[in-house]
Amino acid sequence: MSLLSFINNAQNIDSLKLELKKPVNDTTKLNTLFILIESIEDEEVWTLYNDTALTLAEKLSKNSNPKIALRGKKGIAAAFNSKGFFYSDIGSVEKALECYQKSLKISEEINDLEEVAFTFNNIGGLYAEHGNAKKAFYYFEQSIATWEKTSNKNGLAIGLNSIASLYINQGDISNGIKCYKRSLKISEEINDKLGIVRCLNNLAYTYQDVGDIQTSLELYSKCLKLSEEINDKRGMAFAITNIASIYKNNGDINKALDYYNKSLFLLKQIGNRKGIAIALHNIGNIYYLQEKLDQALDQYLQSLKLREEIDDKEGIPESIGSIGNIYIKKGELTKAMDFYKRGLGIAKTIGQKDVVTTLMNSVSNTFYLQKKYVIAGSYADSSLRLAKELGFPKSIRDVAFTLTKIDSATGNFKSAFEHYKQYIIYRDSLANEGNRKAIIKNQLNYEFEKKEAVIKQQQEKEKLIAEEKDRFQKIVIAAVIFGLLLVIGFAFFIYRSLRTTRHQKHIIEEKQKEILDSIRYAKRIQTSLLPTEKYIDKHMQQLDN
16 A cells, blocks of 8 residues: 555545534534544544434434434434444444344334345344354345345345355355355446455455465455555455465465564554454464464463453453463463463353353363363363354364373273264364365366356457457458459559540541641642633633634
8 A cells, every 4th residue: 555545545534524623514514424434444433433423313313304304314323333333343242233223223214225234234244253144144135135126236245245155154155156256246347346355355265265275365366456456455454464364374474474564554554453453463373383472472462452442352362362372382371271261251251152162172271281180171071062062073173182181191091082082083074174175165166167168258259259350351451452453453444545545536636637738738739720710711701702
């Protein structure tokens, strides 16, 4: 992102802020506030503007003029929708859902279909993020159905993209790809580069998940390029983060660290504190892999502090768990245990069951290292039950291995053998999952190769048409040139014939003149030799006399 782009964006925001200070009517002021909300990336700042917009919208909704009152109600619905998105972003599920329901109720009352569709999509996203696929599908389908009643193609593309992600996460690759393709096609038709970025990013993640790193990297790079074109700084930052994750998973640690730092720089520029916390945590992970434990701990602590400041309930347990891992590496088991238990308490409170299973296993391993095998076994058993309830094969595999170690340490070899068998089963299951992903990868390749084949066929068809058109044009040009040559040749023949005729006519005229001159000359001679009539008459008269 160039410095000029940042300056332009800042100038645009500054001009909007100046507009708010002008003595304008409340409706104009409300419109300006919502434009500001869309323009500002800093969550703390835009939430203040959103609260101001909500207060102003509530005032307008009580106006005696029906049009102004309607604008106020629309503003209330939009403000609650934005507020819900903010709570969703920081992991406050109940507050987010409460705001979305308020927005939905008002939007349905005033028959604002676009706001209804947006809210359905946001609620669906909330349920999808927290593992309730059934409700997520319901709300995504409601959103798409509502968008199709409007002329808003951008909204329809968003809805299709959302449900496509859910299909992919549920393993329904065919429907997922179908929805992605439809969403991408709509975004391309309306030249919505942000929508194109959204689709490409999700497709890239799908390819990354099934192990097609090259295609994934290419798609993330396209996302980055398009984000730069439309000056979407947040999109740029997350595209860079995704590229960094590929390098990290591929073992190129130094390159990953470089990209994570670039992402952090951008996120600081736009004041996206949740993104900054994620970037700090990612950088901590790199230092952890490099065995730079003090530097990793510093990054994790910074991330934790920021997450606590913005009340990011979902992110806090992640930071705490990573800090616990550092202390385990350092051999400071008591500190590690304190952090693990703290994270476990928060995860239980907000219902992060997947995080609960992981942290309980970490607590179990810490007790195992302290040779407190009974307590370690208790935590491991609880973790295993929850992992089976959730159906997480990776968690089941890890906890089964922990129980194998605990059983072996206590001499319960029969139980150790059973847990080890369980470990092997789930280890192999995950290996089979790798095979399944390979099949999905082939399916993805097939889908896109098929698309490429259609495009190539179309291009070949267009090429043939172009070649035929070119050939026809060449024939026409050749015919025209030949015709012109014929005309020129005929004209030259005519000209030459006329010239010959004129020359012959001139010769004939000259001959005729010569003949006539000869005749006249002979006549003059003849005349001069013969006596005149008068002379003959005179002599005839003399004879008569």
